[in-house]
Amino acid sequence: MIRNILIPFFIFISATTLLAQRTNSSPYSYFGIGDKFSNATVEQSSMGGIGVAFSNYGFLNFTNPAAYADIRFATYSFGLLNNDLTVKSATTSQSSTSTSLSYIALGIPIGSKAGFSVGMQPVSSIGYSLSTSIFDANDRLMQLSIFEGNGGVNRLYGSFGIKINKNLSLGIEGDFNFGNIENGISDLRADVFLSTKYNEVSRVTGGSLKLGVQYHKELENKLVISTGATVKLANSLTVTGDDYLYSLTFSPTGNEIPRDTISSNKISGSFNLPIKTNFGVGIGKFDNWYAGIEYESQDALTTNGLLTGGTNSAYNYGKSSRLSLGGFFIPKINSISSYWDRVTYRAGLRYEKTGLSVDGSGLNTNFTPIDDFGISFGLGLPLKRLSTINMGFEFGKRGTLENDLIEENYFNFRVSLSLTDMNWFIKRKID
Template identity: 65%
Template sequence: MIRNILLVFLLIASLATTAQRTNSSPYSFFGIGDEFNPVTVEQSAMGGIGVAYSHYKYLNFTNPAAYASLRYTTYSFGLLNNKLTIDNEGEKQISNSTSLSYFTLAFPIGTKAGMGFGIQPVSSVGYSLSDFDEDASELTLFSGDGGVSRVYGSFGIKVYKELSIGIEADYKFGTIDNSITSQRADVSLATKYKEATIVRGGSVTLGAQYKKALKDNLILSGGATFKMGNDLDVTGDDYLYSLSFTGTGAEFGRDTISQSSINGKYKLPLKTILGAGLGKIDKWYVGLEYANQDAIQTSGFLNNSSNNAYKYGKSNRISLGGYYLPKINSISSYWQRVTYRAGVRLEKTGLLVDGAAPYNNFSSVDDFGISFGLGLPMKQLSSVNMGFEFGKRGKTSNNLIKENYFNFRLSLSLTDTNWFQKRKID
């Protein structure tokens, strides 16, 4: 039965993600695009916490040590729908995008270890911007699409009755195209600068979790992850050429002015996440988490003609969240078996942007979100999980853009209790 549901869900997810763009944020113009926080729908509904949290049937993308607590084989799939309102000092624009958040499988190994495998997006590029210079009578169009995804494998094991450790390895891959088109009045040909790049690279994350049983069935937990520094290699070509437009708006290339190869790097330093939590199993949990990373370094790629307009600084995030489950085995009320989640998140993304030349007044792009969600139980420990998040990013001062967003997340967590059990013959 689970396998049939799996096929139906994958079909729906494929149709949804193929039919729509996966991003529409102007901030996806910078770097490798708009980056996603790798969390499950359950985690995102709790403000993104997870480094100190583990569960016997729910997955955890933040800390690989959490797989040591897994006791059931679990398939999980997530979808994200993003409604974005872009505000540029009075002018507003609304857009929608839908994407597949993750596709993963995890299973226990004995009673003290577990593994997980999956694929999920890392970043997405999907912008279309315009700028008109009245003095020069020149229209400039900025556009981009593509993104980066990753495949990963995680392993966690309990090395002591209260201590678990884990390791995760991933490989990132994707393509990103950025272009800038300029057209002057009374000039027959426009010019276009285009970068077509391929992004490749891997990373390793180490994690640990510690749990201590207290009085009254309380459990105190702590966790830490260290995503080791790594490089993303960026290769490709850039082009500068002239073009004209047909009556339908299609491009017609003319002369190539220049062409060169791109060979750059996206250097990601060590990222540290620390957290602690307190709760009762299948009753309630509250956790606090802090993430920190030094400035990202880039060289030789992506928006070379406009890279003076942005740079990177230190990034950090603080999240607070948890869940409440009234009565897991209630017979009289279904809603008492529902898991209720909520959280809040404050983040400095590390992106610094200046909206006007001479590019010496950079502003930090900060992100704030409030989230809540529901875990709707199904048969055999499976569940449908929904998450809702309201937030804002950026600001309108310094010629920047403020984004107000509403994220709706949906996941199907399918738990199979018979995967590694021998079938008995009656």
């Protein structure tokens, strides 16, 4: 039992360090609380992100807490994400790579009709560095503005699911969000000795509550049809901190040398997130195959006390939605002659309206929606005692080159290790 406690403890400590070092290179991470991470396991992400109607006795499910009613073994799981990103404008292109921890989680059964899970995940990440230049008629640089940001938001969660009867399960999940965000704008002008910088340093905190339900019905020929739905209640993320406007110079190596503080103010506001709903349906055969589709939607987020997405801003928020479809296939889960017959093969599609609209013209009159489309597939490689190594691959595109905006083409490689302990509650005997 001591070993069972120590393993997730040390993984949690390592996860805290990795989350603190998380990086991002997307220009779209400038907006709001940053570039949002997928709230899905590697297995789910490999199937287009589906999961609201699906449950399994040995895998975690970050989409619907009702799924933990079917967990039968103590399961540790942690995932990693490697993102290869190519950012294109109408005239230039730039590539980058970043690696981050996707999640660290533990699921435990409670008897034969309930289960719970605890863990930590990134919610969003900020990591951009952009610049704009102004030249005179003789092509001489007159002004350079540098936009930089870093930080992000994480969450600690706890989920519980219970069977009401043979077919119906209910679940509840609560989480606490926390993180630090820093955004800065440096302004350098020709023939001016001192530059200026506006810097915001803020802390984000808040909690949320999600309710879930799943219904499974066995049909003829061992087919099982499943439906599921979740409702994440409206919640707010509180933002507090300070902003500074100060003068500075730069050393020959490019390091900042602060001089005088021009002004400083307190930051106090909130991001208000409306109700988010998710509904899905699927059909399949137990430990053989599954195919499902789901739809998630949320009204536009709003802000209080923050200069974000207002009527005079270069961006705003609208209703967001996601449509996903996918599934898996296992040729023969108990095959003795062929290892590859025991492998899980996954695939899926995802189309998402992020809710973010940006005006690239600078006139605040021509807002273009930023949409996201991805194609994914993956493998679940079985180890001993139901443990698995899961690999996922996703190709996608976000944004557009229209209206002077930026298009991102990305390749995500995800990997997770799911360790199943079948002896968690077995009392050892001493002869």
